Amino acid sequence: MGLGFLGTIKDLFTGKLEKEDFISFLRKVVVPLASILLFIGLWHMGSQSLYNIEAEFKIEKALEDQGPAAAEALRECIASGESGCQPNTLPSPSQVWASYQSLLRDHNIISADKAAFIEKTAVLNEKRIAEGKEPITYTGRPSFVDQIFRSLKTVFAGFLLALLIAVPLGIFIGLSPTLKSAFNWFIQIFKPVSPVVWYLLVFMIVKTVLIDSNEDSSFTISFISVGLCSMWATLVNTAMGVSSVDKDYINVAKVLKLGSFQKIFKVVLPSSLPLIFTGLKITLSVAWMVLIAIELLAQSPGLGLFVWEEFQNGANDSNAKIIVAMFVIGIIGFLLDRLMLTIQNWVSFDKTDAI
């Protein structure tokens, strides 16, 4: 499912590939690879021409402001590849790859640093705990990989919150036409509200609720905002699934006089699981999408904050790092989607339902 092309590749190497499979091999492996190469090629050419435009513009400007000598010096400086005078524009694929490697190196350095710190403070911390004091924790700069895990933590916390609110509420709304009309306006109005506004709303509330706590509330604020932004698909789908259970199943439940508990857990819920999971899948992908914006606003550690800080930073390889983050965000989003799809197929009785 989704990763089916891996099977085809395996067949290729184990020699199981028949002639008839050739077309499907072309379609599943060669075409995607070719399109990736084409994409990288276009990107390379695009960034090259943007680079040239930016360079020409800089030199023009130097010529106008400071005269021909300065312009010539700048031209030489750019050609020499010295980092201080490089035009700042869309980075090329190779620059992005280099940044990716440097982020990994950076991560290894920080991890080693952290490990050393923990080793160094181990004895001291034991003593402090024995004395009833707080242990000393590592407060150094998080690496890119640390940021990824923090983002994942935030998104899963938000997703869990969405699930815990939207699924039970959806069930109640789906079961009761009265509740449905009570909540309908509420859903219709709040569903289209943008992540930024949700963030501001949650900020207003949480700030006051946690007024006495001196802990950092940015994580709380961001995961609640993510949950509230993303729960609507699950809420709507759950309510729809529950209210549209096949009439035959309901009739069976009626004839057998199943109690409400039995009816909900043995008939209604299992039959609406496919729709609930479709909702949860959308919720998780929305959560991941809005997470970046919300982390950025909330100054909550994670990929969003990373992107924002790199943008503010404006260092020579900042743009390349932002593109690295973009790919990481995209790939993780894709993997999360696959994960949900796998779970969905696993719990779903109707194998054709999941898309």
Next chain:
Amino acid sequence: MSTNVLEHKTSNLIKDAGSFPSSEVMLDLKNLKKVYPTPKGDYVVLEDLNLQIKKEEFVTIIGHSGCGKTTMLSMIAGLNPISGGYISVLGKHIKGPGPDRGVIFQAPSLMPWMTSLQNVLLGVNQVFPHATKAQRHDIAKYYLQKVGLEDAFNKKASDLSQGMQQRVGIARAFAIKPKVLLLDEPFGMLDSLTRGELQDTLIEIWNKEKITAVMITHDVDEAIFLADRVVMMTSGPKAKIGDVLDIDFERPRTRKAVLEHDDYYKYRKHLIDFLEH
């Protein structure tokens, strides 16, 4: 031949008037009326419908499509409100659905996420709450065996063929030991070969259990093969019982014996004549 048919008609019409001793009556429909409100005004589907069904009787119902057969059956099941008259089971007026009236629907209506055993247990657990778990499993397995599914206890319902699913439906209905069994064209969606097999299975298990059964069918041969009496409904609106035909074949019956019986074509002609008028 044609006078013969007429004789049948009149004699049965009198019988229909509700002349059974009340101790013999399982199911009693009295002056039953059903009105569906529609945008163009009320639509009277059934009116003044009277029908008595005896204990341990198998009655099949035929009538033109849309005349109100499903409406009548779902009213007996308690799934469809009554507009006038009453329905009683063993003299007690029914109020809503209940496991004393088992239903086999046209679509198998199994929970596709459950195994065949779980589907049968869903009803058994409900009806025998005081039995031990092992006893309840035994009941469910017994009926699944009776319908020929001893190898499919743990198969997901969604993995079974239509015919097998309907077998589970039969097991589920019998396993709750209802007083009345209601069947709405249960084999209508099956191919003729499978239909024949399921008719045999149904009648075999029914011969053992003798649960009063009311079955709608659009298949004249099926109606004759299974029934003690075939009830013919007039076309709607305001449908009622048009005619009743006694089928005097002894039980247990085999398909071969029924087809070779001298009366078979007489019965068949009677039903077809009714449907064609």
